[in-house]
Amino acid sequence: MSKKVSIGKKILSANEKYAIKNSQLFAEQKELCLNMISSPGSGKTTILARTINELKDKIRIGVIEGDIQTDLDAERIRATPAPVVQINTNGACHLSAAQVSNALEKLPVVDLDLVFIENVGNLVCPSAFELGENGKVVVLSVAEGDDKPAKYPAIFAKSRVLLINKTDLLDPVGQVDFDIERVKTDARKLNKVIEIFPISAKTGEGMPLWYDWLQREVKNVREV
Amino acid sequence: MSKKVSIGKKILSANEKYAIKNSQLFAEQKELCLNMISSPGSGKTTILARTINELKDKIRIGVIEGDIQTDLDAERIRATPAPVVQINTNGACHLSAAQVSNALEKLPVVDLDLVFIENVGNLVCPSAFELGENGKVVVLSVAEGDDKPAKYPAIFAKSRVLLINKTDLLDPVGQVDFDIERVKTDARKLNKVIEIFPISAKTGEGMPLWYDWLQREVKNVREV
Numbered sequence: 001m002s003k004k005v006s007i008g009k010k011i012l013s014a015n016e017k018y019a020i021k022n023s024q025l026f027a028e029q030k031e032l033c034l035n036m037i038s039s040p041g042s043g044k045t046t047i048l049a050r051t052i053n054e055l056k057d058k059i060r061i062g063v064i065e066g067d068i069q070t071d072l073d074a075e076r077i078r079a080t081p082a083p084v085v086q087i088n089t090n091g092a093c094h095l096s097a098a099q100v101s102n103a104l105e106k107l108p109v110v111d112l113d114l115v116f117i118e119n120v121g122n123l124v125c126p127s128a129f130e131l132g133e134n135g136k137v138v139v140l141s142v143a144e145g146d147d148k149p150a151k152y153p154a155i156f157a158k159s160r161v162l163l164i165n166k167t168d169l170l171d172p173v174g175q176v177d178f179d180i181e182r183v184k185t186d187a188r189k190l191n192k193v194i195e196i197f198p199i200s201a202k203t204g205e206g207m208p209l210w211y212d213w214l215q216r217e218v219k220n221v222r223e224v
Numbered sequence: 225m226s227k228k229v230s231i232g233k234k235i236l237s238a239n240e241k242y243a244i245k246n247s248q249l250f251a252e253q254k255e256l257c258l259n260m261i262s263s264p265g266s267g268k269t270t271i272l273a274r275t276i277n278e279l280k281d282k283i284r285i286g287v288i289e290g291d292i293q294t295d296l297d298a299e300r301i302r303a304t305p306a307p308v309v310q311i312n313t314n315g316a317c318h319l320s321a322a323q324v325s326n327a328l329e330k331l332p333v334v335d336l337d338l339v340f341i342e343n344v345g346n347l348v349c350p351s352a353f354e355l356g357e358n359g360k361v362v363v364l365s366v367a368e369g370d371d372k373p374a375k376y377p378a379i380f381a382k383s384r385v386l387l388i389n390k391t392d393l394l395d396p397v398g399q400v401d402f403d404i405e406r407v408k409t410d411a412r413k414l415n416k417v418i419e420i421f422p423i424s425a426k427t428g429e430g431m432p433l434w435y436d437w438l439q440r441e442v443k444n445v446r447e448v
Binding site: 039040041042067068069070072073091093120121122123124125141143144145147148150151152153154166168169174175176 | 263264265266291292293294296297315317344345346347348349365367368369371372374375376377378390392393398399400
């Protein structure tokens with residue numbers, strides 16, 4: 001086991017060099033960068049597409065799309081006004097800061113207020129690899145169950161924001177039994193300052209509070 | 225990149241030694257072992273609990289529960305007649321064959337026909353670590369979307385069975401739009417012989433075909 005840990009540390013250090021480079025770029029550009037992390041299918045791309053469309057006259061957003069294979073998500077973002085760069089990890093379970101650094105060279109960063117990085121769908125590994133972002137946004141779909149902060153604590157401990165998505169599926173309108181209060185309590189046991197927004201990216205319910213938070217953070221970064 | 229690949233290979237070889245040890249044990253005992261892999265919250269534990277209860281007079285099932293933290297899942301299995309051993313990976317994104325080997329010492333293997341290993345919730349990493357199982361079972365909830373075999377091909381390419389779970393959420397009864405035929409087509413492009421069962425572990429819909437398959441496989445292994 002100790003051997004495995006030391007290998008992990010070596011990879012992290014190489015990664016950190018690029019993470020620092022990326023964060024310097026964001027600081028110079030006074031640009032907010034958010035790293036979105038979740039299981040596959042929790043709705044990251046739908047959240048992004050709706051957010052971009054609804055904030056298009058207020059914030060200039062760019063997207064880096066991370067996927068193991070395919071550019072299906074980037075295709076969905078291309079239908080919005082946002083510029084997008086696709087990274088295919090070819091099997092790797094998380095984005096690296098070096099991959100993000102390369103992608104940033106292809107994004108028109110000088111014209112943006114906010115860069116979203118949509119990480120590979122994985123609630124575990126991406127939480128261990130800093131990309132130079134200002135904050136992590138973890139997405140949890142109500143269909144995944146309300147025990148997830150307890151079972152996968154690392155990402156909930158590290159995130160600035162928790163988006164509880166697919167509230168349109170909730171009982172009694174929908175069929176999913178999910179205790180939002182349990183999730184809030186468990187997430188705040190790990191992270192006292194995490195912002196939590198229950199949303200439906202499909203119907204738009206709850207999204208305005210998320211948009212307010214984004215606009216406030218973009219403003220904070222601009223004024224630093 | 226080449227450095228990273230060689231590290232991965234070293235971990236795999238250490239893992240493979242234990243995987244072979246485990247598979248020898250299953251072969252000696254004429255016991256079927258299935259490694260269940262999916263994203264967090266796709267319903268693995270619910271599928272297991274229902275399967276154990278409904279087959280309790282036909283197959284003797286034992287369970288190894290893999291979780292990063294907590295024994296919430298093992299607790300749910302303890303409410304069934306099946307013996308269960310919990311493994312906490314303390315942050316690691318997959319079960320290792322060595323962990324399974326230790327757990328097998330605590331299971332009453334001589335009294336079992338079938339051992340289920342419920343892996344850590346992660347659609348990516350566990351697919352790369354053999355545990356000595358006879359086959360992998362990948363679970364995909366319809367809430368995760370029908371693009372997953374294309375986007376996360378490795379586990380669909382390697383699995384004996386694909387369980388498409390939570391069909392109770394499907395349109396038109398439910399609110400989830402999910403094309404089962406697209407998933408079948410995409411999964412079979414990767415894996416011609418994969419068995420695909422659409423099920424609802426909540427309502428029991430579709431489960432009998434899965435039970436038939438399990439009983440057939442247990443019989444095959446007994447008669448080898």
